[in-house]
Amino acid sequence: MLSKKTKYAFHALTYLGKHRDQKTVLIQDIAAEYGISHKFLENILLELKKAGVLGSKKGKGGGYYLIKDPKDVALSKVIRLLDGPIALLPCVSLNYYEPCAECKSEVACGLNKVMIQVRDEMLNVLENKSLADILDKE
Amino acid sequence: MLSKKTKYAFHALTYLGKHRDQKTVLIQDIAAEYGISHKFLENILLELKKAGVLGSKKGKGGGYYLIKDPKDVALSKVIRLLDGPIALLPCVSLNYYEPCAECKSEVACGLNKVMIQVRDEMLNVLENKSLADILDKE
């Protein structure tokens, strides 16, 4: 399951996507809309900013805004940023690979093979769907 | 990511599948093969037994054995048993459904829609692949 962090990130991005007409959106507006803790959301938006997905404006009248076109924000990117690996096993992760401690030979591991298939099916959706696809359906 | 519990369950099932010629297999043999704590594995095997995947024989000379044909042990079943939901969000889980606290309308939720697609792609593999497919590749 996705962490709340990731889920909240998607909600926040959706909110920002819906309000692209205004220059900036306040953290507290997003937090209020979804009943999320202001401070918790703050950390999430900051991560999205550092990753180049959001921009911000400091000071009075400031706030956050989408810096990218929604179609260029792949769902996989958001998940990896907040949650880490998408794959179900470390040994099949493309971005967070680690060998399984108990595994003698990855090449001869049947579990490894099937989990590669699962990963690829997941990525087939998550890499090709974007924030724009979420916005389309709201 | 899958929990260690689930990963160990798959390893144990694989081991049992490979040793179907012998009547029973000892917990300690599986634990030694993969470097897993005996007691931790014990709990896992017990859950698999209660779920009807494994059988056991008590007393001296006892042990565990596969009670089903490997092709009838869907990967999804093992994951749901030990890890719970396969879906990435509670609101799209078929077996462990829960509404998202912050979500006003599931029908109007774009995230919900896309996560249903991810779930279905995952299940397309996990429901149709079985222990037999893992064994085939070892």
Place this chain on the structure above:
DNA sequence: ATAAACTCTATAAAAAAAGTAGGGTTTATG
């Protein structure tokens, strides 16, 4: 100058995962 708003780091609390302990029950065998 002041208040609004994001920035940053650290810490605390809660929940989940991983692992441990130990006595109970069953059974083969000498």
Place this chain on the structure above:
DNA sequence: CATAAACCCTACTTTTTTTATAGAGTTTAT
């Protein structure tokens, strides 16, 4: 029938991860 082997069951502890909070700092409009 005594004994040792092996699974059965429940509870507990430890560790890790997730979730949430706190508070001081920086920037900017007015």
